[in-house]
Amino acid sequence: MKQTAGDFFGADGTLTDTDRIVLRAPVRSDLASYIGTFAPGLRDAYLEEGEKGQELREGYWSDVMSEGSLFCTIVDDACHERAGFCCIEDLADEDPEIGVRLLPEWRGRGVGTDAVRALMRGVERVSGPQAFVAKIDSGNVASQRLFSGLGFAPVGVDAPIFSDPSLLALIEENSLGLIDDRLRALAKELGVEPRTLLSHALVFRREPDARGTDGPVRRH
Template identity: 30%
Template sequence: MTVLRGTSVALRPTVREDIRPLAAIRATPEVRARWRGGDDLEADVAADLEDPGTRMLTVGHRRRIIGMIQWYAEEEPDYRHAGIDLFLDPSVHGRGLGTDAVRTLARHLVDVHGYHRLIIDPAADNIAAIRCYTKVGFKPVGIMRQYERGPDGTWHDGLLMDLLATELVR
């Protein structure tokens, strides 16, 4: 895959050289609180990179790595769709770069891969992420109760959101 260009971000396939900077972003308290991982974040990113079911893209802005966006696909014809996940360096939060990254990948998944439906599942209390995804056209489907275990060991709710290709805000 070539580089995908948004208004302000570029999404390119993640390579081994990206592991250290991506692990550093995942180590920030804001990202660590929302993104699963063990004690060795470099090993976690490397394992993600080796997962054949997940396509990782490094998010760049002004020649700097600012995060990672990934996608996976359900290819069973009767349930075909793609899912997205994202993290960005907290130093760039609130600038619309997350919205740009999600919109850029969503356009690619709809226009190039032909997915008619995309999903994303932020923590139910992650208002900033929900606002970001809503700007792209994602709509809440429902609360997934006790969806994932947080770093504190307790279960937290998730919000399932989806986007139909005809709803993509370009």
């Protein structure tokens, strides 16, 4: 996409809202809630006191506020509490990748689905019909269901984080017990070996003409 983050927010800082949530531009006071969505070990590192923790927080917030990324704070419309955030980390991607993270107490309540739907609607309002992708760990069944319900379909596997073949093999060997019928079926659909899904993220894609964004989204 050719747009930058500022192109998507209205004068009031809102991207879009629904009858349940508001997606708005991030402000510094959101930082704690963003870090609160991280896995425990990573969260502890970012919250560490001292220079190291401060450096991590400042670097992360700089990424969040970059004009080349689109981060939106998810706010509950009824109680006005922060629920987490959703984002497109690189607006330069032809098919932007969507991410969503929620605070633990907001998970399993449909907020993630509402947020991703609203984010896509808000982006398409500016950019026009748009393909989107999501990269999801093979064991994250909840996220797979979320994106599948919004019109995304698995299309392949992402490049692994580690390029060392021996390290990838070790990761897979240590996780072979996780292979079940669901993973075998998914691997067959993607044309890969089941063990490959243990070391690679799944790539889900929603085509521009999909109906996944249908829903009660108010526009500004």
